[in-house]
Amino acid sequence: MERWTAMKAHYLSPLFQPNNIVVIGASETTDSVGARVFRNLLDAPFKGALFGVNLRHGAVFGERVYDRIAAVPVDEIDLAVITTSARTLPGLMRECGERGVKMALVLSRDFVAVDSSNRALLEEAVAMARQYGVRLLGPNLLGMMRPSQGLIAANYQGHVKPGNLALVSQSSSVASAILDWAEAHEVGFSAVVSMGAAADVNFGEILDFLSQDSQTRGILLYLEDVGEARGFMSALRAAARQKPVVCLKVGRDPNPTDHAARTHSYRLIGRDDAFDAALRRVGVLRVPTMVHMSIAIRMLAANYRTRGRRLAVISNGYGAGRMAVDRARELGVEMPRLDAATVAYLDQTLPPIGNHDNPVDILGDAPPERFLVAAEACLADPNVDGVLVVLTPQAGTDHLATAERMIALRRKTDKLLMLVWLGDKKIALSRKLLDRAHMAYFFSPEHAVEAFASLAAWNYIQELSLQTPGPLSSRSEPHVAQARQVIAGALAAGRSLLTTAESLVVLDAFHIPHPPTLPAATPEEAVAAAARIGLPVALKIDADNLIHKSDIDGVLLNLNSLEQVADNAEAMLAYARQRLPADSVHGLVVQKMHGKRHGRELMLGVARDAVFGPIIAFGSGGLTVDVFEDVAVTLPPLNDMIAGNLIKRTKVARALGPFRNHPAADVESVKQILLRLSEMVCELPEMVELDLNPVVVDEHGAVAVDASIVVAALPPGFRRYSHMAVHPYPAHLITHGQLKDGMACVLRPVRPEDADELQYFVRVELSDESRFNRFMSTLKQLSPGMLVRFTQLDYAREMAVAATVTEDGSERIAGVARYTANPDAASCEFAVSIADRWQGKGLGVQLMEALFKAARDTGLSSIEGDILGSNTAMLGLMKKLGFDIRPHPDDATLKWVVKAL
Numbered sequence: 001m002e003r004w005t006a007m008k009a010h011y012l013s014p015l016f017q018p019n020n021i022v023v024i025g026a027s028e029t030t031d032s033v034g035a036r037v038f039r040n041l042l043d044a045p046f047k048g049a050l051f052g053v054n055l056r057h058g059a060v061f062g063e064r065v066y067d068r069i070a071a072v073p074v075d076e077i078d079l080a081v082i083t084t085s086a087r088t089l090p091g092l093m094r095e096c097g098e099r100g101v102k103m104a105l106v107l108s109r110d111f112v113a114v115d116s117s118n119r120a121l122l123e124e125a126v127a128m129a130r131q132y133g134v135r136l137l138g139p140n141l142l143g144m145m146r147p148s149q150g151l152i153a154a155n156y157q158g159h160v161k162p163g164n165l166a167l168v169s170q171s172s173s174v175a176s177a178i179l180d181w182a183e184a185h186e187v188g189f190s191a192v193v194s195m196g197a198a199a200d201v202n203f204g205e206i207l208d209f210l211s212q213d214s215q216t217r218g219i220l221l222y223l224e225d226v227g228e229a230r231g232f233m234s235a236l237r238a239a240a241r242q243k244p245v246v247c248l249k250v251g252r253d254p255n256p257t258d259h260a261a262r263t264h265s266y267r268l269i270g271r272d273d274a275f276d277a278a279l280r281r282v283g284v285l286r287v288p289t290m291v292h293m294s295i296a297i298r299m300l301a302a303n304y305r306t307r308g309r310r311l312a313v314i315s316n317g318y319g320a321g322r323m324a325v326d327r328a329r330e331l332g333v334e335m336p337r338l339d340a341a342t343v344a345y346l347d348q349t350l351p352p353i354g355n356h357d358n359p360v361d362i363l364g365d366a367p368p369e370r371f372l373v374a375a376e377a378c379l380a381d382p383n384v385d386g387v388l389v390v391l392t393p394q395a396g397t398d399h400l401a402t403a404e405r406m407i408a409l410r411r412k413t414d415k416l417l418m419l420v421w422l423g424d425k426k427i428a429l430s431r432k433l434l435d436r437a438h439m440a441y442f443f444s445p446e447h448a449v450e451a452f453a454s455l456a457a458w459n460y461i462q463e464l465s466l467q468t469p470g471p472l473s474s475r476s477e478p479h480v481a482q483a484r485q486v487i488a489g490a491l492a493a494g495r496s497l498l499t500t501a502e503s504l505v506v507l508d509a510f511h512i513p514h515p516p517t518l519p520a521a522t523p524e525e526a527v528a529a530a531a532r533i534g535l536p537v538a539l540k541i542d543a544d545n546l547i548h549k550s551d552i553d554g555v556l557l558n559l560n561s562l563e564q565v566a567d568n569a570e571a572m573l574a575y576a577r578q579r580l581p582a583d584s585v586h587g588l589v590v591q592k593m594h595g596k597r598h599g600r601e602l603m604l605g606v607a608r609d610a611v612f613g614p615i616i617a618f619g620s621g622g623l624t625v626d627v628f629e630d631v632a633v634t635l636p637p638l639n640d641m642i643a644g645n646l647i648k649r650t651k652v653a654r655a656l657g658p659f660r661n662h663p664a665a666d667v668e669s670v671k672q673i674l675l676r677l678s679e680m681v682c683e684l685p686e687m688v689e690l691d692l693n694p695v696v697v698d699e700h701g702a703v704a705v706d707a708s709i710v711v712a713a714l715p716p717g718f719r720r721y722s723h724m725a726v727h728p729y730p731a732h733l734i735t736h737g738q739l740k741d742g743m744a745c746v747l748r749p750v751r752p753e754d755a756d757e758l759q760y761f762v763r764v765e766l767s768d769e770s771r772f773n774r775f776m777s778t779l780k781q782l783s784p785g786m787l788v789r790f791t792q793l794d795y796a797r798e799m800a801v802a803a804t805v806t807e808d809g810s811e812r813i814a815g816v817a818r819y820t821a822n823p824d825a826a827s828c829e830f831a832v833s834i835a836d837r838w839q840g841k842g843l844g845v846q847l848m849e850a851l852f853k854a855a856r857d858t859g860l861s862s863i864e865g866d867i868l869g870s871n872t873a874m875l876g877l878m879k880k881l882g883f884d885i886r887p888h889p890d891d892a893t894l895k896w897v898v899k900a901l
Contacts, residue, residue, distance in 0.1 A: 218300055601621040693705075
């Protein structure tokens with residue numbers, strides 16, 4: 001039984017589905033906020049009871065001052081809407097708590113100027129609310145709405161139509177603007193939530209509710225800032241895996257920079273880059289404007305999809321077609337050549353004049369049949385993922401009959417068919433027809449192409465969100481202890497920047513290739529080192545807290561004789577000791593020149609974002625890295641797919657292919673270094689910045705020529721991977737077990753690719769009785785939504801451990817145990833099921849012990865669950881494992897089992 005899912009809906013249901021509401025105002029004037037909210041609720045078909053009070057009349061739950069108030073006992077109020085001043089809030093929270101109010105919606109606006117006194121009032125109110133178990137949304141917000149229930153608990157004047165989109169906004173003014181736009185365009189909402197200051201209930205909790213809400217098919221987010229990243233990312237991922245989520249965020253300023261003491265990676269990665277990377281990783285589509293938001297969410301909510309980025313354009317006007325082509329090129333939408341067979345067919349069926357490749361020009365007098373022939377041919381073309389048909393009303397065109405042909409065609413194809421009917425008065429009837437048929441039609445070619453680009457981007461980020469790389473690659477394991485020892489030594493010495501020698505030891509620990517390198521304290525040692533390594537060599541100064549050696553002329557390349565080494569080493573040391581504190585200069589580093597004649601210089605790096613944690617960067621390298629700023633970023637952990645896409649998103653990616661006399665570079669070797677960087681990020685949380693600049697790659701491989709690593713001590717109470725916004729696949733939890741009959745089994749966390757096998761486990765391996773014991777229902781197999789929820793896990797808040805056995809060369813799931821953290825973040829609810837033919841073999845104990853370990857690692861303190869009283873075998877297992885078995889507080893047929901961890 002997934003009690004946690006029900007609980008999530010339950011503890012916010014007083015906000016979204018209240019039975020009785022009290023509106024607490026401070027004035028009897030009809031234009032006051034309290035009166036406006038009360039009037040909104042009276043005017044709407046809200047089915048609950050309303051109770052209005054005015055603080056001027058004494059106690060909150062005393063005299064009723066509004067007309068048309070339904071009779072309701074004051075101890076049966078679910079939601080209190082508060083519009084009074086900040087100074088009243090702590091007292092109101094106490095009185096609401098004493099009266100059993102479950103939820104408070106605080107519209108009070110005088111918290112906007114958050115000075116020390118207001119902050120203290122707010123903290124006192126939140127503390128009082130938590131003491132009584134009252135959840136508080138706000139303050140400083142527009143309100144919330146549930147139009148289908150007539151719940152308009154907001155300071156808003158206007159009509160809000162019921163629909164299937166939810167809007168969650170940090171800004172009241174932007175929420176009002178979106179609602180006004182929606183009213184004009186007849187767009188409806190399942191819910192509207194203004195977050196305000198989010199002093200208690202946060203974005204994550206609202207998203208958790210909406211992700212399970214049957215009325216919501218798509219979610220719109222307006223963001224200005226993000227607080228705690230892990231919970232935010234968790235909730236976004238959970239929501240985006242079940243329904244489309246589109247985000248509009250303002251504030252594109254980069255991080256404040258510290259040019260004196262930061263790496264290139266830190267300077268090149270801005271907060272907006274990190275936010276983009278975070279949204280891509282959890283499957284949320286980011287849009288730049290409100291217009292783009294409306295287009296994208298309309299398409300996604302209507303279930304329009306595209307498999308790729310290849311678009312064909314058909315138009316009966318050259319200029320209109322070129323509008324689409326130009327916008328496609330700006331957005332990176334592919335305009336492929338049509339297949340030769342398609343072009344030959346169009347040559348035979350269309351007039352001889354006009355272009356019959358992409359874009360297809362069917363001439364201004366095109367009748368409906370010509371539109372249909374061209375659209376059918378392009379939709380059947382293997383090089384095309386979507387077709388855009390642009391009609392301009394000209395002499396000879398029949399816009400209404402053409403619209404009918406397109407509506408019929410859409411029912412016959414599984415590819416995306418998009419329409420643009422340009423004009424207004426002449427084609428008004430067509431637009432109404434297309435609207436009734438729910439066709440993907442637009443008013444301009446540019447908007448249609450933007451919609452296609454959004455769908456293509458969403459398709460990719462959905463694939464990206466399913467990636468759950470482990471902390472370590474499948475290749476040779478790194479020597480993590482060796483790297484940690486080096487970092488600990490630097491921190492103990494009070495240094496945050498590793499020396500060159502220390503940095504290279506860390507690279508060696510993670511198998512990142514670099515040229516042979518030796519330290520030299522004196523010019524004589526430099527000569528000896530150069531003779532040992534072999535000429536030509538590079539000389540680099542080695543000093544504390546010096547990231548950019550070239551800033552003090554601390555790098556010399558291509559020294560081809562020992563005399564050059566001796567002369568330059570002496571001069572370089574003398575100059576460095578003039579520019580730097582003498583005791584900070586350790587000497588020199590002598591490095592073999594990489595010798596890559598066709599080498600391309602790249603920069604690979606890591607920086608720590610204040611919200612989203614470590615970010616991995618890739619781009620052009622060398623001395624001009626800050627000039628060209630050609631960089632793409634992503635969140636770790638990485639796998640081959642994510643690393644490959646990171647490379648493709650840069651301009652320098654084009655230089656990695658063959659050009660002039662340069663053969664193609666070994667891109668695979670660059671991917672391997674990126675994967676090693678990902679390992680470093682996961683396993684070395686002390687590492688806050690890293691530059692590998694340059695990494696030189698040619699047809700024979702890649703080497704890191706220079707490295708700078710900045711470290712910092714871990715905070716108290718640090719937990720494994722808690723520094724990362726995306727939790728890696730917890731490979732450290734994989735264990736090997738044995739059944740009572742001696743058969744080997746593997747216990748490991750569930751992965752997204754287990755979906756088919758898990759469905760087989762439920763449908764075939766579990767009997768009707770076992771399925772009923774597990775799900776407390778008569779389901780025969782998992783629904784698509786359940787399958788997503790059970791296999792696409794956020795390991796920071798939930799865990800599922802599968803016990804697998806090998807039969808006939810295939811891995812089979814024999815049992816699954818899972819937990820999901822409760823909203824208190826201290827306890828979790830568990831469920832366990834074992835295939836009938838594997839029961840009685842000791843598998844249950846092993847699964848639950850593995851689950852206990854995972855829960856303890858996450859910091860959970862107790863585990864609990866409901867079990868059918870008739871399920872004696874499971875109750876026996878619980879007793880054996882030390883659970884406390886109690887009567888269930890809500891259902892006599894169940895037992896409530898609890899164990900401290």
